[in-house]
Every structure is written in structure tokens, then in C-alpha cells.
Amino acid sequence: MNIKTKQAILASEITDPLIFKERRKIIKAMMATLVASTGIASSLADTDNSIWSGLPKGEFSNDSLMPTPAEIVKNYTNYYEFTFNKKDATKLAQSLPTDPWSVEISGEVETPGNYYLEDILRQQTLQEYIYRFRCVEAWSMVVPWIGFSLGSLLKKAKPLSTANFVKFTSVYRPEVMPNQLNKKMLDWPYVEGLRMDEAMHPLTILAVGMYGDTMPKQNGAPLRLVVPWKYGFKNIKAIVKIELLKRPPTTTWNKFAPKEYGFYANINPAVAHPRWSQSSERQLGSGLFTPRRETEIFNGYGEQVASLYRNMDLRHFF
């Protein structure tokens, strides 16, 4: 199949950052005057005193993308271990203990081991990555993630030449995760996977924060995968294990409905889900009268990743 690459972001879509900043200032000023008298101004505290402001930008971070309002991203998450309801996930996920946290790196590597997250972070350079995020349910957001390159972490463990795939496993804590406890719907714990070249790609990151702050629990704290050209369900949350394998791992959604959710799950408007179209998406935070956005192949990252799938039938390997 011929893969057309497009420019990452259409020029017409880019909001001039200056205008954008000005607009926010104006809105903030208006909000401040509105609420000053009611005494809830403190809740509108600026994010300038966040813990990670002014980080360097990742290689493919796109500054011209306008991030989705943080409140939406924090209150609209699929976290099926807790609930099937996006809104309730925010509250329920707070019961997950995330400190201390360790990650096992094993399989086809020279130096397997179990590492505390803070030790991993000490060896990595944190950067900000403003990426598009597109769910298989046909909604999308723009998130300023904070994280580091997955490839750089894997290199530290010295992958063997036999390592062809990477398997990620989420935390298994049935005592705080009701749907794990009741064995509901999916096979727990949640498992996802990437091909080795996808994992080593500079676009692929492990995120520990967003919007200048640490990762909220409902968004996958303390460590989650971000692969911006793949559907949201590939972006596994609360990772406790990273294994390098010879053979492709069985992934959770693929196992649940193999005809609907493939291993690759590359964002592609030309390949519909068996029950619904993927040709367009609803951008969260875009307002009631903004029409849907037409979905781009590889979520607009075709220039960077299309070559990974050269000579592959993307209809077959969906």
C-alpha cells in the first residue's frame, strides 16, 4: 500500500502562539475580576509555579499545537481497571499508591533488573513533548507530556539482537482496582506491546507528567507510554514491567476482540473500525460549534513513522 505522508500540521490549523497567549491572558483577567469578590481566586492559581516549567522541548514536540485544557484531559480518561466511566476514573484512581514505584526491565537484555522510578529518572533527561492524542473512540486531544525517550531507557539495559518486541505490563492491584478484583471484561493486568523499531523511535516516550506537573493518577501515574501515532489504548498506564521479547506479546484489547483491535493500532482514517468510521475525530475542548477534524494518517506523524510500515498492508496489519 502506498503511504502518503503529510505535513505534520496544516498551516491553517496553527494558532499564532502570540495570539493564543494574549487570549489566555485576557480570559484569565476576566475570570480574575469575576471571581475576585467570591474568594475562590486561589483555585485559579497560575501554573507558572509548576514543578517542571521551562523544560527543553522534545525533538518532535509541536509548539504550534494548542494544548487541550488540562481540566478536560484530567477528567476524561479511560481507566478500565477502575471503572468504565471516564468521569469516575478521576476519583477512583486516587486510591492507587504510586510511591514508591519500581519497574522491572527484563527479557532479551544484557542487564535485566528492577529499578526504582527515581533512579530511572536520574539517568534520563526530561523533556516536554506536545503531541496529538487520538482515541480509537474517535475523540482527540493535544497534550503537553513530560517524559523521556523510551529508546534511551531500553539502550541502558543493552537489548540483545534477539529482542524483536517490547511487552509492557500495567500494575495489578485488585485491592484498589474494582474491575481487576471482579475480573470484569478484560484480562488483567493490562498488557501492551510494540515492535522494537517502534519502541526505539524518537517519537515514543515514557511520560511521568503533563502540563508542567507530575502525572495525575487517572492519566497513568507514575509512568505511562505515549506513542502518538497509535490509538490511545496502546498508550499503557502505570507500567511496572518492560520485557524485551523474541515473539510478539499478546496484548489486552487484541485478545478481547481480535477483529476490532489490532496489534499495530496505527491511526489511519482509511481503515475503519468494524463498527465505526475512523475518518474524523472530535477534538475535545474545541467548542460546540467547531466541526469534527478529519483524522490524518499516523495522526499526522507520517513523515516520521510511515517508513516503519513500508511494504505492509495496513488494512491487514491494522
Added chain:
Amino acid sequence: MLFRLNTLWSWLIIAGFLPLVWLILNTAFDNLGGNPIQALHIRLGDWSLRFLYLTLAITPLQKVTQWRGMADYRQMLGLYAFFYATLHLLVYVVVDHGLMWRVIGIDIVESSYIWFGILAYSIIFGLALTSSKWAKKRMGKNWKKFHRFIYIAAIAAIIHYFWQLKGNLAEPLFYSLIIFLLLGFRVLVWLKNRKFSQLMIPGSQKVLLAAEKKAVVSSKSNKLNVK
């Protein structure tokens, strides 16, 4: 005058608009969550389905309570189902897609769950058009036959609901249970009527016919036995 004549009627008319008022308030105050358009889709669809079920509940209620004269309420509830289904469709076409017909076209062709929505809506549209007393008179016997399509609309609407979900089926299962009960009631009544109609033949022919029936039945059962 209508208000004086029948207060229940006027209260029901007002009640039918309450979900819409509630939804408008929620939209105005930005209370619909992170994906407000999807929330509009779901809420309008839910209300259409609920009114459709209330419409279907009238006949069983009439049968059980022996309370006649509920057909007018049935018409009103059905029109509300049509009203909310129309808003549901308008939100899809105008708000969600901004009348981008090409995108809508692709979406419909590729999304099988929408096909069932279209089927359900087409039926409800036809039923709403022919819901007046005038139409009822003009169509005569065909009216009842035509309006039985509501059963297909109800089933199509449930499939439309089921088919777009990723996996959590609790809510549509609840709706399916209700539709099962509502349609199940009619099947029971139909079966019962069939039995009664066999016994309700008047006069001297009765005995004769009964005897014939017995013969038919016995010959049938014989056949069954042979098999």
C-alpha cells in the same frame, strides 16, 4: 380550554419538554463534561429511547388496568420519542459534523451502528407523519399494520446503542431487558388470543368445529408421533 379539560394531559406535555430544558441548562452552564457533543448525543438518544418505551408500555397498561382511552397518550409519547430522535439526528448532522456532507457520508458508510439508527429513525418518522386521527381514519386497517413497525424501530434503536460501545454493556442490557418485557407481553397476548379465537365460535357450528379441530389436532399429533 384544553388545560381545563384534562390536566393530566397538559402536565404530560410540559413533562415531555423537561429533559430538553435540563439539557439546554447543562449545555449553557458547561456541565456536559469533557466531550459535550457526545454527551448531547447520548442524552438525546436516551430520551428518545425512553419515550419509545413509554409508548410501547401503554398497550400492556391498558390491558392490565382495563383503563380505556389511553391511545391519545400513546400518540403524544410517540411524538416525543420522534422529537428527541430528531434532535439527536440534528446534533449529529449540524453540531457534530457542521453539515460537512462528505465527512458525514464516509461516517455513515463506514459505521454499521449508524445504519440501525437510520432504520429506527426512518420508521419513527413515518409513524409520526401518520400519527394524526385523520391519518388513522384514512388508512383504515393498514394503520395498525403500519404502526406495528414500532417494534422493529425499538429493536433497531437498541442495536444502534449496543453497536457503538467499546465493551461496557450494563446500560444497554438494562434497556434490552425492558424491550424484551414489552415485546414479550405482546407475544403472550397474541398466543392467548389465538387460543381464545379457536373457542369463540358461536352457535351450533361450535360442536362440529370443535370436533373437526380435534381431528385436525389429533391427526397432526399423530404425524408428529410418526416422526
